[in-house]
Amino acid sequence: MATIRDIAKASGYSIATVSRAINHSGYVSAKAQQAIERVVAELDYAPNAIAQDLSAGVTHTIGVVLPHSNHPYFTQLLNGIMDAAFDSGYKITILPSGWQRSLELEYLEQLRRKAFDAMIFTSHGIPLKELAAYQRYGRIVICEDPKDTDLPAAYSDREVAYRAAFRWLQQKQVTHIGFLLSRAQEHISATSYATLRAFRAIYGRTPGKDWIISGINTYEDGYHTAEKFHQHQIEPEYIFSNGDDVAVGVRQYYIQQHLPIPGLVGQENQLTSKLLNIPTIDHHFVQIGAAAFELATHPEATPDREKFQSEFILRGI
Amino acid sequence: MATIRDIAKASGYSIATVSRAINHSGYVSAKAQQAIERVVAELDYAPNAIAQDLSAGVTHTIGVVLPHSNHPYFTQLLNGIMDAAFDSGYKITILPSGWQRSLELEYLEQLRRKAFDAMIFTSHGIPLKELAAYQRYGRIVICEDPKDTDLPAAYSDREVAYRAAFRWLQQKQVTHIGFLLSRAQEHISATSYATLRAFRAIYGRTPGKDWIISGINTYEDGYHTAEKFHQHQIEPEYIFSNGDDVAVGVRQYYIQQHLPIPGLVGQENQLTSKLLNIPTIDHHFVQIGAAAFELATHPEATPDREKFQSEFILRGI
DNA sequence: CTAGAATGTGGAACGGGTTTCATAGCAAAT
DNA sequence: ATTTGCTATGAAACCCGTTCCACATTCTAG
Numbered sequence: 001m002a003t004i005r006d007i008a009k010a011s012g013y014s015i016a017t018v019s020r021a022i023n024h025s026g027y028v029s030a031k032a033q034q035a036i037e038r039v040v041a042e043l044d045y046a047p048n049a050i051a052q053d054l055s056a057g058v059t060h061t062i063g064v065v066l067p068h069s070n071h072p073y074f075t076q077l078l079n080g081i082m083d084a085a086f087d088s089g090y091k092i093t094i095l096p097s098g099w100q101r102s103l104e105l106e107y108l109e110q111l112r113r114k115a116f117d118a119m120i121f122t123s124h125g126i127p128l129k130e131l132a133a134y135q136r137y138g139r140i141v142i143c144e145d146p147k148d149t150d151l152p153a154a155y156s157d158r159e160v161a162y163r164a165a166f167r168w169l170q171q172k173q174v175t176h177i178g179f180l181l182s183r184a185q186e187h188i189s190a191t192s193y194a195t196l197r198a199f200r201a202i203y204g205r206t207p208g209k210d211w212i213i214s215g216i217n218t219y220e221d222g223y224h225t226a227e228k229f230h231q232h233q234i235e236p237e238y239i240f241s242n243g244d245d246v247a248v249g250v251r252q253y254y255i256q257q258h259l260p261i262p263g264l265v266g267q268e269n270q271l272t273s274k275l276l277n278i279p280t281i282d283h284h285f286v287q288i289g290a291a292a293f294e295l296a297t298h299p300e301a302t303p304d305r306e307k308f309q310s311e312f313i314l315r316g317i
Numbered sequence: 318m319a320t321i322r323d324i325a326k327a328s329g330y331s332i333a334t335v336s337r338a339i340n341h342s343g344y345v346s347a348k349a350q351q352a353i354e355r356v357v358a359e360l361d362y363a364p365n366a367i368a369q370d371l372s373a374g375v376t377h378t379i380g381v382v383l384p385h386s387n388h389p390y391f392t393q394l395l396n397g398i399m400d401a402a403f404d405s406g407y408k409i410t411i412l413p414s415g416w417q418r419s420l421e422l423e424y425l426e427q428l429r430r431k432a433f434d435a436m437i438f439t440s441h442g443i444p445l446k447e448l449a450a451y452q453r454y455g456r457i458v459i460c461e462d463p464k465d466t467d468l469p470a471a472y473s474d475r476e477v478a479y480r481a482a483f484r485w486l487q488q489k490q491v492t493h494i495g496f497l498l499s500r501a502q503e504h505i506s507a508t509s510y511a512t513l514r515a516f517r518a519i520y521g522r523t524p525g526k527d528w529i530i531s532g533i534n535t536y537e538d539g540y541h542t543a544e545k546f547h548q549h550q551i552e553p554e555y556i557f558s559n560g561d562d563v564a565v566g567v568r569q570y571y572i573q574q575h576l577p578i579p580g581l582v583g584q585e586n587q588l589t590s591k592l593l594n595i596p597t598i599d600h601h602f603v604q605i606g607a608a609a610f611e612l613a614t615h616p617e618a619t620p621d622r623e624k625f626q627s628e629f630i631l632r633g634i
Numbered sequence: 635c636t637a638g639a640a641t642g643t644g645g646a647a648c649g650g651g652t653t654t655c656a657t658a659g660c661a662a663a664t
Numbered sequence: 665a666t667t668t669g670c671t672a673t674g675a676a677a678c679c680c681g682t683t684c685c686a687c688a689t690t691c692t693a694g
Contacts, residue, residue, distance in 0.1 A: 001431075003650055014674040019652060026653090027672050049432035050371045051650035054679055059367060061410070069396050079386050082413050091432075092411045093378070096403050114318075115366035219588055248592060271536055272589060275565060320680055331644040336682060343683090344642050368680035371649055 002043040011039040022047065062296050063116040065095045065107055067123045071217060072243065072268040073285060077122045077143060080289020090117075090297060099125035099183075112137035118296040141296045143288060144190050152304035154291035156283035158191060161310035162198030165265055165281065168314065169238055170202055174263065178236035179207060180216040180225055180246055189214075191242070210234055216242050222249025230257065238263035244273035244280055251276065269313055279315045284308045319360040328356040339364065379613050380433040382412045382424055384440045388534060389560065389585040390602060394439045394460060397606020407434075407614060416442035416500070429454035435613040458613045460605060461507050469621035471608035473600035475508060478627035479515030482582055482598065485631065486555055487519055491580065495553035496524060497533040497542055497563055506531075512557065527551055533559050539566025547574065555580035561590035561597055568593065586630055596632045601625045 004022075008015045013032055020026040021036040028036075039045075053059050064081060066074050078094075085092050093116065097103045104126050111119050111134065118139035124131060131140060132149040139152070146153040169177065177199070181192035192214060200206055211234065213225050222241060226249070229236065241247035244266035254261040266273040269282035291306045321339075325332045330349055337343040338353040345353075356362075370376050381398060383391050395411075402409050410433065414420045421443050428436050428451065435456035441448060448457060449466040456469070463470040486494065494516070498509035509531060517523055528551065530542050539558060543566070546553065558564035561583035571578040583590040586599035608623045 004652095005650080008674095015651085016653080016674055016676095017672080020673090023652085027670085029672060032672080046426065046430045048371075048650050049427060049430040050367060050376060051679090052652080054365075054367045054371050054650080054681085055652045057679070066399075069392075069399055075386075075392065082383075082386055082411060085411075086413050086415075094399060094409045094411060096399050098403075109363065110366060113363045113366040245588060248588070252592070271562060271565070272592065275569070275589065275593075321682095322680080325644095332681085333644055333646095333683075334642080337643090340682085344640085346642060349642080365680050368649090369682080371651085371680080372682045374649070 001048075002045040004045075004047065006043060007036065007039050007045055010043065011036045057114070058117050059115065060089055061091045061093050061116050062293065063093050063095050063107060063111065063119040065097050065104060065119065065121045065124070067097050067099045067125075069096070072245070072270055073283075074122055076268070076285035077289040077292070080286040080291075081120065081293045082289075083286070084290040084293035088293075088297065090293075095119075097123075097125065099123065101125045108134045108137070111140070114138075118299075120292050120296050139296055139299050141292045143292055146305065152295045152301070154288045154295055154306045155308070156285070156288060156310045157307050158194040158281075158283065158310050159198045159201075161281040161283070161312040162195055163202055164312035165240070165279070166199050166202040168279075168312070169265075174237045176235070176237045177207060177211065178229060178234065178239040178262070179212045180222060180239060180241045180250070181212065181214050182217060182242045183215050195240070211236065216246055218243075219245045219249035219252075222246035222251075223253045224249075226250040226253035230254075230259065236262050238265065240265045241267065243267050244270040244278065247278055247280075248272045248276060251278075273315070277316045280313050282311045282313055284310070318365075319362040321362075321364065323360060324353065324356050324362055327360065328353045374431070375434055376432065377406055378408045378410050378433050379610065380410050380412050380424060380428065380436040382414050382421060382436065382438045382441070384414050384416045384442075386413070389562070389587055390600075391439055393585070393602035394606040394609070397603040397608075398437065398610045399606075400603070401607040401610035405610075405614065407610075412436075414440075414442065416440065418442045425451045425454070428457070431455075435616075437609045437613050456613060456616050458609045460609055463622065469612045469618070471605045471612055471623045472625070473602070473605060473627045474624050475511040475598075475600060475627050476515045476518075478598040478600070478629040479512055480519055481629035482557070482596070483516050483519040485596075485629070486580075486582075491554045493552070493554045494524060494528065495546060495551065495556040495579070496529040497539060497556060497558045497567070498529065498531050499534060499559045500532050508559065528553065533563055535560075536562045536566035536569075539563035539568075540570045541566075543567040543570035547571075547576065553579050555582065557582045558584065560584050561587040561595065564595055564597075565589045565593060568595075590632070594633045597630050599628045599630055601627070 004015055004018055007018045011018065013036060017028060017032055018036055021028045021033050082092060095107045104124060110116060116138065120141045121131065122143050128147060128149045128151065132151050134140060142151050142153045144153065144155045179195065181195060182189050216222065216225055239250050239262050241250060241264065247264040247266035251261055251264060264278045266278050266280035269280045273280040288308055295301055295304060321332055321335055324335045328335065330353060334345060334349055335353055338345045338350050383395065399409060412424045421441060427433060433455065437458045438448065439460050445464060445466045445468065449468050451457060459468050459470045461470065461472045496512065498512060499506050533539065533542055556567050556579050558567060558581065564581040564583035568578055568581060581595045583595050583597040586597045590597040605625055612618055612621060
């Protein structure tokens with residue numbers, strides 16, 4: 001591979017002039033420009049991107065931490081991020097984490113080592129406080145309520161739609177609701193917390209322990225939880241699911257067992273809920289992803305928080 | 318940010334010794350090691366990743382060209398790639414292309430400029446021949462039959478399942494089949510070609526022009542094509558779709574119009590086809606993605622082509 | 635006791651760019 | 665005739681690491 005020094009030598013001009021000619025920066029005579037361009041073409045030269053990055057001190061790369069990829073929450077966020085990145089001059093690097101603390105720390109370390117200009121955490125295993133501490137090494141954007149940290153964030157106000165959903169259920173005089181929520185943690189996850197809080201706000205009580213199942217994410221999870229409910233003679237009138245696919249998995253179990261299907265509420269507004277006419281919640285994650293990208297690439301952005309209103313999509317009945 | 322020279326100065330050792338101490342390479346006395354480690358901790362030093370990349374001449378990054386992201390073909394491939402990349406020390410950079418020639422060339426240019434160690438094209442707008450020419454700048458892996466080029470490839474032998482599907486249809490004495498195929502191009506796309514070829518092999522004839530619709534990728538596309546069929550009084554017994562979502566869109570139209578639903582064959586083996594009990598085809602794209610990643614990161618791999626058998630998944634009736 | 639091996643260290647080159655700054659030619663303005 | 669200002673160019677510093685190689689010790693085997 002030819003380097004800029006080769007071009008300088010072959011053209012008879014200095015490295016500095018060659019650089020100027022190539023980048024069209026500063027003064028270069030027409031004669032020099034032509035001569036250099038000819039040599040560049042001859043030697044099939046193209047400037048080395050890594051060297052440029054080193055010199056400029058930037059990478060034009062945003063690292064996106066994804067716990068896993070086969071979940072609509074992440075797919076939608078990623079789509080939004082990619083759409084925004086398209087033609088922005090930034091590259092998106094995917095950092096699969098599986099919520100593993102060690103991996104997340106490794107990626108943060110890479111930020112510290114200037115491998116990325118900024119990072120977006122679509123979710124995180126390590127506490128927000130700890131994340132926030134890494135901000136001194138580079139910009140870090142999260143996709144949830146930043147709470148008492150000063151992390152820039154683009155996120156959904158989940159409770160808006162949750163409350164709408166529970167109000168609707170209350171009007172229908174539904175009292176027995178099963179909750180299939182996302183991953184269980186030492187500290188209950190933000191989503192699950194918001195769900196239960198909205199329920200409490202509307203219904204004025206807390207659901208029974210047996211009616212809340214955590215760590216539910218997939219179609220299969222939904223199916224098996226329905227099975228468990230059935231075995232334990234828990235018979236919800238409605239099942240509030242963490243995702244359309246989950247709801248559909250639940251439905252599938254009852255259908256296969258020839259049992260009456262309880263009412264369902266999904267999330268993510270996927271094709272599946274549309275097809276089966278199941279009410280769902282749209283958190284507008286595509287927009288949130290795009291907003292997160294903008295926040296990541298515009299450190300001077302203000303305000304550095306964007307809260308999107310979630311939406312309850314009423315269907316069926 | 319502290320640099321290695323700062324560490325050298327502060328510790329009283331040379332740059333070379335500091336480098337050796339940090340990388341645990343070569344000889345370093347216990348005394349020097351300790352002294353250097355103390356200073357590293359004090360100054361909160363971490364080696365600059367870009368500088369290391371420049372020095373090493375590699376980026377540990379694989380560029381993955383994706384036309385768009387909201388299609389199972391690409392999602393599945395990407396999942397496979399990511400799974401394989403996980404813990405491999407490689408980063409995956411997403412390069413959205415929209416099949417635009419200009420963008421694809423830009424990304425190839427980046428390969429030439431050493432921004433990536435290798436590239437994976439999940440699909441491509443520019444001809445294979447042209448792609449192959451860029452191999453001199455870096456390894457390029459594709460996810461389809463490389464034809465008469467020497468590009469390394471991981472891909473599905475689509476015709477296996479296609480033939481199985483058509484054999485099944487023939488046995489059922491189905492004669493009127495509508496084809497909803499992928500994007501139209503100057504030269505018909507590889508997938509569409511394989512479909513029609515398999516049909517011809519089994520049925521011994523070519524479908525009528527009116528029965529083949531190209532450029533169909535989504536639920537909406539399926540819906541509108543069904544509408545078009547209906548308006549033109551084209552009444553297929555079976556509709557062979559480019560994707561489960563497409564098939565489901567078709568189905569939706571007939572349901573809404575209270576028309577009899579034709580038989581359906583989907584592709585991608587998605588949740589939707591499972592739910593609605595629609596036969597489908599699994600091309601094992603997750604595995605193909607993983608294989609593509611291995612090919613990308615192991616230039617010495619031989620053979621440098623991996624063909625996966627597609628699978629017809631019979632459901633319903 | 636000594637040659638050769640093993641250990642420890644640092645200067646300097648290298649990877650491949652960008653940018654600052656000094657120098658110089660030349661034309662317009664004073 | 666002198667000053668000012670613009671164009672043009674290149675040497676050298678800079679970005680921040682890794683590594684080659686030469687040199688100096690110290691150890692070990694013969």
